């Protein structure tokens with residue numbers, strides 16, 4: 017199967033692109049380096065003390081900090097805003113001017129994943145969210161080889177894959193400060209990093225529409 021690698025897409029507020037007719041948002045956020053330092057320290061410290069930290073669904077990685085969006089910290093305030101930027105851009109890309117008619121608010125959840133070397137994540141979907149995404153705080157070192165540590169977005173059309181009509185896997189390099197967002201139904205996975213590839217830290221999130229929404233939680 018062939019594959020496509022995401023090009024660099026600098027700047028916030030970029031327009032989503034499309035792969036297999038599915039909207040994708042990829043942005044290298046300006047000013048991210050300053051926030052990433054703070055986020056990295058907060059995430060590493062709190063992962064070690066989070067009683068609910070787990071390795072459910074991941075390999076050589078720890079999922080934790082499901083309360084991260086409630087943390088009172090300017091870096092988290094900034095991150096919440098970046099989720100909203102991604103959701104707004106994707107909603108506008110799908111609905112056009114009709115996006116202005118969406119009156120329901122959104123509810124968001126997020127968690128952190130700290131990957132040790134060799135860490136990976138099996139293919140899955142986020143079936144109960146409208147939009148999902150991942151943000152890279154720290155990327156480790158892929159060693160410049162292949163797709164170690166890459167996010168793999170998979171063609172959601174089984175018939176296209178069966179008939180070799182698919183462009184293949186869409187690969188996104190984990191770059192610190194990069195936000196990637198996509199429909200929650202889009203299958204995706206994470207390639208294992210190399211031995212010695214170092215630690216990778218990301219924040220994953222889901223957003224759903226909620227008629228009783230009173231503010232982001």
Ligand SMILES: [Fe+2]
Nearest residue numbers: 140142204220
């Ligand atoms: Fe996921």
